[in-house]
Amino acid sequence: MGKNKQTGKKPPAGAAGRVSKARNEVRNNPFEVKINKQKFTVLGRKTKHDVGLPGVSRSKAIKKRKDTLLREYQQRGKSNVFSDKRFGEYDTKLTPEEKMMKRFSMERQKVTDKKTMYNLNEEEELTHYGQSLAALEQMNDAVDSDSDTEERGALSAELTAAHFGGGGLLRRKAAAEQQDEEPEKPKTRKELIEEMIAKSKIEKRERQSQKEKALELTEKLDSDWKAIQGLLSHKTPKSEKVEPEKPKPDDYDMMVRQLVFDIKAKPSDKMKSEEEIAKEEQERLQKLEAERLRRMNGENVKSKKKPKHLSADDLMDGFILDKDDRLMLSYKDGKMNLPESEEIELKTGGNDQDAAAVVHEDSNDAEEGSDAGDDEDNADAEGSDEEEESNASDNHSDLDSNGDSEEDEVLAKVTKKSKKTIKKQPKEDSSQLPFTFDVPESYEDFESLLNEKPTEQQVIILERIQKCNHPSLAQGNKAKLEKLFGFLLDYIMKLAAQETPDLRTVDKMIIPLYNLCQMFPDAAADCVREALQDIARIVNEAVESKGRAAYPALHVLLHFKITGMLFPTSDFWHPVVTPAFTVMSQLLTKCPVASLEDVAAGLFLGCVFLEFVSLSKRFIPELINFLLGILHLATPRKASVDYVVVPPFKLHGKSSELLLIDSTEDSASWVKKNLPLTAINGLDTEDKTEINHFKITCISVSLDLIKRCVDNYGTLPSFREIFSPIEKIICEHLPRNMYPEKIQDLCKKILENIEKRSKKPYSPLAFEKQMPVPLKMFIPKVMPVLEFGKKQGCNKVERERKRLIHKHKREFKGAVREIRRDNQFLAREKLSETMQRDAERKRKTKELYNSLAMQEGEWKALKKRKRKGK
């Protein structure tokens, strides 16, 4: 039956063969073929329509029209429809046999139903293949069909064919058998392809099973290896650590092994020398610096940066396979260097071998080894990464401290101090804190985790969170750690927003913040941008309602400082830094200075602002205005001045003598010391001397900033115009003799610098010389053709649009053509109809004439005869 179905669906093979044969004949007939001539042959272009068969296609079209259009035309005036109610006549799903069977049974049913109504005794006649069984019974056949069961099908078929004349079913079956009997017949293309597919499927299955087997084997091997691994690496797996029977190596053994491994290890795993490391580091920094310079000049980053090669198998999880992450086998002090120590080494922040060794010994007793074996490799991989980084930072601090200026020394001291404190931590805390932390889900969790803990512990917790949830360890870790950045930033802001800002902790927290930022630049950028957005919104609201704003508190200002630490500020445009610039500019121009706190806040902002442009030396008008305003606050009030202060400062405001010093003794006792950051939130002193000292410090800070500005902007074309008000105010209005010597010197220096730099000549402006416009060429423009048959040189949307337009045009033309042809066809049909009608009429007239003529003839003949008869 299945076979039957198949044949029912497709035209029988014989028929197909006949059709293809006919087509071949047509194809080979040169009168049928029309070759579409091509002007040029283009390499690599495939053409579909180089050969056409106009006769065939026309006849096909006409046939189709006859089936559809003509029929419709013929039935145009008819309201009743002929419907064929024979069962399953148009059902293509049914095979003719099934159809017949159903029809037959239905007919039988009808007959029986009707008969039983009136004719109760009539017996049903049983048939077989349409012949009455009664009749069959009468012919007593010798063959007993029940006896030979094996050949029953074949036999019965033949028999039935022989005896009953057979139905279509049997004949077809025979035909199928006939086909099977001739395998030599060349297979069609379709069959060949099917065969190939089947083959390749089998092969594939085989390969898969082989692979599985191999995998199983490797797994087995792995488990075996794990069993003996302990023996090899001299370290029992953790579970077996308790076993007491491990023989204690004696000194001799150890010596021998040490010697053996020492020799073997040396040539392959040579440590990089200090110089090499320094050189590599230098190269890395140079590269980064070059990159930075390029961004600073506003060159396009995207075009220059080539995408890294990505393997198709890359899962984008930051896990690099091709890196050699095997352990270096090395010994130290007679013990093997195991990866756990690396982590601690990191914490000590450098390749300080001795320190690492000491720590290593200490921590060996602690349960550092809780990390499972699999983790070790990963930890090491990341460890080496970060080691590099920390190396980098160390080199930096070294370089810094090598400098001879005072500031650098201070800086170095700070870093050294912090190093020391960090070094101590692991000893004190590692025993009290758990080793693994989950990344907190919400900010509240995060805060409760860190709250009430000393700073060092907080730092350690953060480090551990980062380590335990490194993105390469599990899938969701990346998202979790990205969130951690936001939490940390919020936490830092919370610390800074307290009544007494916990700046020491903030100071420490910056380091993990920086590390997180390095790991997830995009998330960090989003986070900082959001924070900036909030600040900008608040400032804007204040400005819109009152036309001015108050200086924000310390924790808000810290955002800018932190932005500058996380992102490069010298870029021509940067997604985080440029918005930060606009907010800072708005603060400097819209916040009036009304108190000493405001002065401190403004100066802090000024410092950060200047720091941002210290590399790029970009010009900040707001800062100059602000510094001028600050100096104006330090001058005694006068009726009229020959410089112009810029809003938000006013010439005669309420606080226009805010920074005026009123006693020389205080200035004599003044020593330079840094302003505390907390002064931005509020001064805690009422003492007049101290306030005077604070004022002097502010003045000295602003003078120092001016000095830096002068140095930075020395090359600007209108340097003199920019600094002339400041020069004037320092020269003529500032009560310099009230100030300590140091500040007086500073003033002098600034004036000298301004004097020196403003000697520059003014060269009149002129446009840049432009390249002469090239003459028009008449050589054709040669463009690389990337893909044939596609429109070039526009973007995706445009291309799609063009494609659709083109398609529409083609379809439209096709439709018009079809309609025209339909009309022609109909006209032809109509014409033939009328012709036929006319011919019919003519024929009939002729007939009439004929008969009339005949009558006439007969009549005349009769007449003649009569006359003759007369």
Next chain:
Amino acid sequence: MAARRGKRANRVRGEDGASVRRELDTKLGEVLQSRGNANTVFDILEYLESENDGHVLAAIRTCSKLFESLLEKRELYIGDLPAEADGSSGSLSAEEKYKVWMRHRYNSCVACLVEHLHATSSQVQELALCTLMKFVQVEGKFPLESAIWKDSYRFPHRLLKRIVHGLLQEEKDSTLLLSRFQEYLEYDDVRYYTMTVINERIAQVNRGTKEALPPIFLNNVFGLLSAINMPVEGELSNFLLGQKEKEDDWKPAKLKEQKKAFERVWMGFLKHKLSVSLYKKVLLILHESILPHMSNATMMIDFLTAAYDVGGAISLLALNGLFILIHQHNLEYPDFYKKLYSLLDPSVFHVKYRARFFHLADLFLSSTHLPVYLVAAFAKRLSRLSLTAPPQVLMMMIPFICNLIRRHPACLPLIHRPSAERDLTSDPFVMEEQDPAKSRALESSLWELEALQNHYYPSVVRAANVISRALSTQENDVSELLELSSYELFEKEMKKKFHTVPLEFEAVHGLLGKKHDITADHFSL
């Protein structure tokens, strides 16, 4: 509307208010029923002076109903009212006497309502105003004065005068009430008579104080004046009191008369010395809602030129009015550009009216008949000032200067002087010079824009880079940049798309103490 709101408030007040209302309602019924109960009016009037706001509101409503119906029934005395004291003495019939007496009650009620315009509760204020205006309307229909004068007999001039006097208080700011009153000012007749009354009121207050008028009073007057919304043209047909017969010489119906009254009242107001903020307010609306409605706009010349000479923000604002006078009324203003030139100082970039000023400056400088030295002086001065400007201003200023040069190609040497053979030792431009003709701007170059090519804000740099290449002939559209605010710049930056976030490669050690850390030099934790 106010009445409905009052009702709701009453309901909140609960039982007490409701009972009072009921009581008042019954009393109202009694009074209207028969003249015998006339003395109950006193009870109602008593409630009018109650402390309780709810009671007052109910009483006002009752009075409104009472006197409206009395007016409609013409039960109030018409004509000159004899004094209360001699009202009782002979010569009048009982009917007359009753009417006189009732008229006196009406007057005291009005007095009380005017008093209530000063009430603390805004509800009471509003309701009192509405009721009074209602009286105006009904009185107009059923006049209380005998018809002697042709013009004002139909309009209760006196009542309106009392109302306006109540509105223009000397001690209390009545902005809220004025905004309510603005609805009535839509009626042409009310507007006209109000304008005539205001002048009287100003004169009266002026006489009372002798010196400068109190600022609150001036503020109130300004509030009322600025609420006047003059019709532009066409037939005036929107009257509170329906016109009975068409009269040609009825003043409120004529736009010309209205304009005259408008002009008179403004001139009367502006005669007085105004505070700076009020000055600014007047100047702000001057060009839009005052000048076009004056019958003779040139009357304002003195005021505007005086304002233009004041300097600072007031000058900036006066510019707009002056522009209209120069443009439409042929005002010849000597040294106008010189004055404009002197207005340019750094604060111009920071004031609120920056956009307006530069819009006008752009208009003034768009004339092609200006001498080159003048345009050059403007361009140079503006570019010198832009050395102190914030980025959002620079974004507008640089295209502005470039447009000046484009319009006046003779200024091109400012940015392109290829033939100069030697460098200058200093900038020849004299910034301090007030006269643009002597500023020597044409000998100079716009080095300031060159300096701005090193600005920290990328878009400013891009704008400033224009001067390095030959200028295109197409002018830039400055109008969109005029009102650019710093926050908009920020938003624009935030909207920019980016692919990668470059990172700082220098590792941090703490909050302070990076390589180029200036903060660390001056601040400590």
